[in-house]
Amino acid sequence: MRAGGDEETPICSAKGCRAAAEWVLAWNNPKLHTPERRKTWLACEEHREHLTQFLGMRGFLKDVVALAEWQRREQAAEG
Template sequence: MSDETPICSAKGCRVPAVWVLAWNNPKLHTPERRKTWLACGEHREHLSQFLGVRGFLKDVVPLQEWERRAGEDGRTGG
């Protein structure tokens, strides 16, 4: 795994990410703004639930698809 390999956002996890969880906090962000967390297969559900119960989760997309979309429209995560 190189330093460029995206890793899971779960605390203590160092596994390569395969999912992007797009979210926003409506109290802080405009409706179109998307922050991102990355998830491995094992932590996808846990992180999705964490964001979902708060009403923050907007989309869960495979990392390769997110990167393809970003390349097409110039979007960056974060």
């Protein structure tokens, strides 16, 4: 999903939100995923705290990283 029809702009994962993502919430469900597995949700500034609390209450949240930093890490890991 992308904001404003721009195919390059990641959008927030909050239901119904179309805002550009600024944060990556890395998580896993230990009942389903191996410890090193990371799934991601994207969050705009408005929904970051809500999504963080949702995952945190369930014990799923592993990391919250600025989207730009996450992208830098991904590029570095690719080569």
